[in-house]
Amino acid sequence: MYPKLKTCDCLLFSLTAILCLLLFISCKAKEKKFESQIIMFEDFDKPGKPLSDVGFEWSFVNDMYPNQQKWEDFVPGDGYAYITIDAETDNDTDETFPFQTISFKNIGPGHRLVMFAKGIAVSGVGGFIFTYNEDTTFDEIDIEIVPDDAGTLPEGHQTNPPNGWTDARFNSWSNSSLSDYKPEGSFKKPVINSKGRKISLNDDMFHTYTIEWNHFQGGDGRNGKIDFYIDNVLQQTITTPVPNGPSDVIMGFRQMSWTGLLNWSGTHTMLIDWVKAETIEP
Numbered sequence: 001m002y003p004k005l006k007t008c009d010c011l012l013f014s015l016t017a018i019l020c021l022l023l024f025i026s027c028k029a030k031e032k033k034f035e036s037q038i039i040m041f042e043d044f045d046k047p048g049k050p051l052s053d054v055g056f057e058w059s060f061v062n063d064m065y066p067n068q069q070k071w072e073d074f075v076p077g078d079g080y081a082y083i084t085i086d087a088e089t090d091n092d093t094d095e096t097f098p099f100q101t102i103s104f105k106n107i108g109p110g111h112r113l114v115m116f117a118k119g120i121a122v123s124g125v126g127g128f129i130f131t132y133n134e135d136t137t138f139d140e141i142d143i144e145i146v147p148d149d150a151g152t153l154p155e156g157h158q159t160n161p162p163n164g165w166t167d168a169r170f171n172s173w174s175n176s177s178l179s180d181y182k183p184e185g186s187f188k189k190p191v192i193n194s195k196g197r198k199i200s201l202n203d204d205m206f207h208t209y210t211i212e213w214n215h216f217q218g219g220d221g222r223n224g225k226i227d228f229y230i231d232n233v234l235q236q237t238i239t240t241p242v243p244n245g246p247s248d249v250i251m252g253f254r255q256m257s258w259t260g261l262l263n264w265s266g267t268h269t270m271l272i273d274w275v276k277a278e279t280i281e282p
């Protein structure tokens with residue numbers, strides 16, 4: 001026979017149960033304290049200018065491939081944005097460092113920007129998601145992908161899977177000079193997976209490109225923390241300089257001095273499945 005419970009045992013048991021319940025509720029409350037809010041999500045599932053245009057002012061630039069003339073050429077309504085370029089330079093409408101992009105504004109610090117895209121690594125151009133704002137100085141945060149960065153060694157490495165890799169630049173500028181680009185945070189390195197192995201993004205697969213943009217209050221406007229992720233693998237952190245103002249968010253391609261040769265023919269297209277901006281815990 002079990003011994004009969006005394007009244008004080010029962011009381012103790014009840015008190016313990018209540019205490020546990022309170023602890024559980026308070027933990028839950030703490031968990032709920034911060035909830036990330038999506039302030040913009042674009043799935044590109046309707047033809048034409050993105051519907052998230054309300055408040056975000058979408059626009060496009062077609063310097064490299066003017067054949068994309070109107071919004072329906074970039075967003076046909078099948079769930080993807082198409083950023084198409086060719087290797088011909090005689091049809092470019094900008095002779096120095098032409099763009100082919102779509103963009104929206106404005107996003108400031110305290111946000112996570114995520115783009116889910118494929119076809120970003122193309123020889124001769126940087127493929128990117130970046131933020132930009134310019135007045136008498138400029139602010140910028142970049143994830144730029146190129147098969148083989150002409151500004152870094154080794155030269156001419158393999159760029160295709162399984163043995164090759166793609167290079168990246170993770171940069172930031174804040175209140176930086178338009179003449180000497182200082183102050184500057186710039187890191188040039190291969191893209192890695194969760195095991196730290198160099199990987200190629202030229203794999204016909206979709207990948208996430210994430211910029212987590214935190215600005216620390218009370219600094220000189222140049223301190224904070226930016227974490228750069230590809231497929232949720234941290235590629236780089238920059239703590240200075242970190243911009244603190246609202247900026248455009250730009251996705252697509254640009255021909256630049258360090259992006260190598262357009263050594264192919266026909267066209268290349270970056271497909272963007274979706275892009276979002278959400279709040280992050282301060």
Ligand SMILES: [Ca+2]
Nearest residue numbers: 064088089092
């Ligand atoms: Ca062209």
Ligand SMILES: [Ca+2]
Nearest residue numbers: 043079273274
């Ligand atoms: Ca989509």
Ligand SMILES: [Ca+2]
Nearest residue numbers: 149152154155
């Ligand atoms: Ca190189």
